[in-house]
Amino acid sequence: DVRKLAANLVKRLDDLEDKLHNPKAEVTYDILAKKGGAKLYSQLSPILTLTADADGPLSQGAREVYADLSKELQILSEEWTACLHDLGRVNEHAVALKLPHISIPKAP
Numbered sequence: 001d002v003r004k005l006a007a008n009l010v011k012r013l014d015d016l017e018d019k020l021h022n023p024k025a026e027v028t029y030d031i032l033a034k035k036g037g038a039k040l041y042s043q044l045s046p047i048l049t050l051t052a053d054a055d056g057p058l059s060q061g062a063r064e065v066y067a068d069l070s071k072e073l074q075i076l077s078e079e080w081t082a083c084l085h086d087l088g089r090v091n092e093h094a095v096a097l098k099l100p101h102i103s104i105p106k107a108p
Helices: 002-020 040-053 060-096
Strands: none
Touching: 002 040, 002 060, 040 060
């Protein structure tokens, strides 16, 4: 059961990672060249730079893109939370079998 739960969790985490950025990219231009194109991280990064370098308010287009990306980030955050819940289930089984478990440090 632990192996099956853990394998399922690893698959879900890999899928989540693939939605956040392009883990197969080896160099910067691979981010756009690889199948699927730029992922959420690569789409949010320019918005951050644009915001930091702006002398005035952001354009309506930039605000709309940010709003759309924020919604996607919220969905992925919820997926992450669900993965953490499943990690707890894997750990419960592992502890019951006296196997090592995974601990995640609390955020500061």
